[in-house]
Every structure is written in C-alpha cells, then in structure tokens.
Amino acid sequence: MPADLGGGRTAITDVVGQAVGAILGRRLRSAFTAAGIGLGVAATVATVGISSSAAGAISDRFDAVAATTVTARYRDAAVRPDPVTVHRLHQVNGVVDAGVSCATGQDSRLAATAADIADGGGERADVLAAQPGALRAAGVELLAGRMFDDGHDERGDRVAIIDSVAARALRISDPGRSPLIYVDDQRYALIGVYRAPVGQPQFTNAVVLPYAACRHGWAEFTESTVTARTDLGAADQVGGAMPLVLAPEDGSAVEVLIPADLRSFRQGVEQETQALFLGLAAVSLIIGALGVSNTMLISVLERRTEIGLRRAVGAGRSAVAGQFLVESALVGLAGGAAGTVIGIDVTSAVCLLQGWLVVLDPTVVFAGPLVGLAVGAVAGVYPAYAATRVLPAATLRG
Numbered sequence: 001m002p003a004d005l006g007g008g009r010t011a012i013t014d015v016v017g018q019a020v021g022a023i024l025g026r027r028l029r030s031a032f033t034a035a036g037i038g039l040g041v042a043a044t045v046a047t048v049g050i051s052s053s054a055a056g057a058i059s060d061r062f063d064a065v066a067a068t069t070v071t072a073r074y075r076d077a078a079v080r081p082d083p084v085t086v087h088r089l090h091q092v093n094g095v096v097d098a099g100v101s102c103a104t105g106q107d108s109r110l111a112a113t114a115a116d117i118a119d120g121g122g123e124r125a126d127v128l129a130a131q132p133g134a135l136r137a138a139g140v141e142l143l144a145g146r147m148f149d150d151g152h153d154e155r156g157d158r159v160a161i162i163d164s165v166a167a168r169a170l171r172i173s174d175p176g177r178s179p180l181i182y183v184d185d186q187r188y189a190l191i192g193v194y195r196a197p198v199g200q201p202q203f204t205n206a207v208v209l210p211y212a213a214c215r216h217g218w219a220e221f222t223e224s225t226v227t228a229r230t231d232l233g234a235a236d237q238v239g240g241a242m243p244l245v246l247a248p249e250d251g252s253a254v255e256v257l258i259p260a261d262l263r264s265f266r267q268g269v270e271q272e273t274q275a276l277f278l279g280l281a282a283v284s285l286i287i288g289a290l291g292v293s294n295t296m297l298i299s300v301l302e303r304r305t306e307i308g309l310r311r312a313v314g315a316g317r318s319a320v321a322g323q324f325l326v327e328s329a330l331v332g333l334a335g336g337a338a339g340t341v342i343g344i345d346v347t348s349a350v351c352l353l354q355g356w357l358v359v360l361d362p363t364v365v366f367a368g369p370l371v372g373l374a375v376g377a378v379a380g381v382y383p384a385y386a387a388t389r390v391l392p393a394a395t396l397r398g
Helices: 012-025 027-064 083-091 114-118 132-138 150-155 164-169 235-246 262-302 304-312 317-354 362-379 381-388 392-397
Strands: 069-074 095-103 108-111 123-130 141-145 159-163 180-183 186-195 206-210 224-230 254-257
Touching: 012 027, 012 317, 027 262, 027 317, 027 362, 069 235, 083 095, 083 224, 083 235, 095 132, 123 132, 123 164, 132 224, 159 164, 159 180, 164 186, 180 206, 186 206, 224 235, 235 254, 262 304, 262 317, 262 362, 262 381, 304 317, 304 392, 317 362, 317 381, 362 381
Parallel strands: 123 206, 159 186
Antiparallel strands: 069 224, 069 254, 095 123, 095 224, 108 123, 108 180, 141 186, 159 206, 180 186
C-alpha cells in the first residue's frame, strides 16, 4: 500500500505528480524561477573551477620560471668570480645551465649614433654584463640577430645585445642594419635583440655586454650574481651546493636565494581567489532563493481556489504543504542542474581562451544540483506554510 500524507488520504506519488503537473502547467514561470537559482549555482561552479584552474596555471608558470631558478650573490660587491669557477656549477647534479652577471646599478645613455651622445641625447637604459650561460639560465629569448658566445667573452669583443623595449626606443628592428650603438661614450657592435624574460626585470630596457666588460672594468659594475637554471625539484639541492662551489674557501661569502615552496604558493592563490568570488556566488544564491520564495508565494495567492477545493475534498494540510515544497525543490533541482552545466561551460571557455588546463573538482559538479535542490526546498518553506493556512470554506465562498 503506498505511503500517504494527510491522514492516509493523499499518497506521496500523488503529491509529486501534482507538483510536476503544476510546474509543467506554468513552464515559463517555472523556467524563470529556476533561472535565479541556476545563475547562483553557475556562479559558484565557475568560481571554484576558474580559481582552481588559474591557481594551477600560475603554479605551472611558477614551476617553469621561478621554481627552477636559483641565484647567488657575492656579499662583497667587488668580487668578480672567474668564469672557470662558475663553470664548475655545470657539474652539480640538477643544473641545466648557469652563468654570472653584473649590473651597473644606474641608468646609462643609449644611442644609435655618436652625435646623439655628444648632444646629450639618447635613451636611458640599464647596462648588464653577463655570460651566455646566465642569459640562458634566466630565460632570455632572442628575437633578431644572435647572442654573443664564450668566444666573444674570452677575446673581450665589444659587442652588445639589447632588449626589445630599448630597440623600439632607438627604432632598431634589424641589428644588421644598425651595426653600432653607443653606451655613454663607448661604442659597441650590436649583434642581437632579445625579449626580457618574465620575472627578470633587470633585463627589461637593458643593454647586455659580455662578462669581460665586468672583469675588465669597461663600466662601473656593482655586485656579481650567479644564476642557475635547475631541473624541476632540484632547486634546494643546487642551492645547498652553490656556496661550496662558488666560494669553497668561505661559503658564507655567497648568499643563495632559493624559490619558495610551490604547494603553499598554489594554495594561497587558490584560497584568496575563491574567497573573493564565492562571496559573490553566495549573494547570487540568496537572490535566487528569494526569487523562488516570492514566486511560490504569489502562486499560492493565485491558486487559493484550487487549494481550497483540494482541502474541501479531503486533502490534508501536510499534502498541500508537501506539494508546494516538492514544486519548489524540483524547480531548484532543475536550476541547479542547468547552473552546473553553465558553470562548467564558462570554466571551460575561460580556460580555453587563456590556454589553461581545466581543473574542476568532481565533488563540485555533483554538488551543484543538490545545492539547487536544497535552496529550492528552503525557499519553499514559507509559501508551503502559507498554503496550509488557506481555509476551504472561505475560499469556496470567494
């Protein structure tokens, strides 16, 4: 015998059937009502998905750049390490490439002609001196021309490469057509144009000379920095070995900077991003719930005659309340399911446009429709209560 509501007069299946019939009979209104909850659920799913995907993308980029870059600075700014000493770093397990560089620590005048320098013109630019290995370890990307090599360094050739920002300022697109540049009062053969790597601001708007410029005092360079690119996961090991390799007589003469732990970095990004947008998603859900409650309450007022007639023929208060609760819950379930699909689509579209890997917790996908169901059920509590207060006699007289 089927379970029933209201003193055994109305079966649960009848209540569900009546609720479904009421929803289908008011399709447009039900669709708009479900849309309110759907938007809230979509915002929640998209927020969690996009923030997780963004954290993963940032973490991957951090892996590729910062997590594999270890730097060491000599505490004595006057120290100019021998290239042979730095070359020993290549023998350390986990080192992909390494090299030493120096910076002037001040802007210099950069020009394409000697006349510009003589007239006090030209552009302001930083000046660096570096080994080819330091450029490769930092991720410098060649755009035109060529890089200088160890031969240029050993011979002390006065050659230079410049950043694309500085090249645009000098209107240089092809180093072959502008073979000379002037840095202050010094002339250099321009052999290449490069793009500064992400996270390496010292290479932006800069002129890079062979390391010989630092060793032979072509300009007033400050401290020396050794940059090493490592295999992923080898940064700690390489960082621990660098003082012994670069300064075996006194390891404290070298200060090593090792990248931060990736797990805490990724968790921090994900938590901060989700905390911001989940608040907005919660507001959307509340607005959706209020919309459902308001719509169901209006439905109760419009259907007073129907409710009174059902009460008159024997339907109990619980059966009437159950119908409106089921209606509200089903509308919420439909909105939650639709919102979940929309949220997944939005997440996928954003990740596709950004070139990110889609990261979406399956729990969120399955929870979306259930959240819609719960919100709909809660929103229908007061309208269901209002429906039970409708008196059969008064309604029939009206």
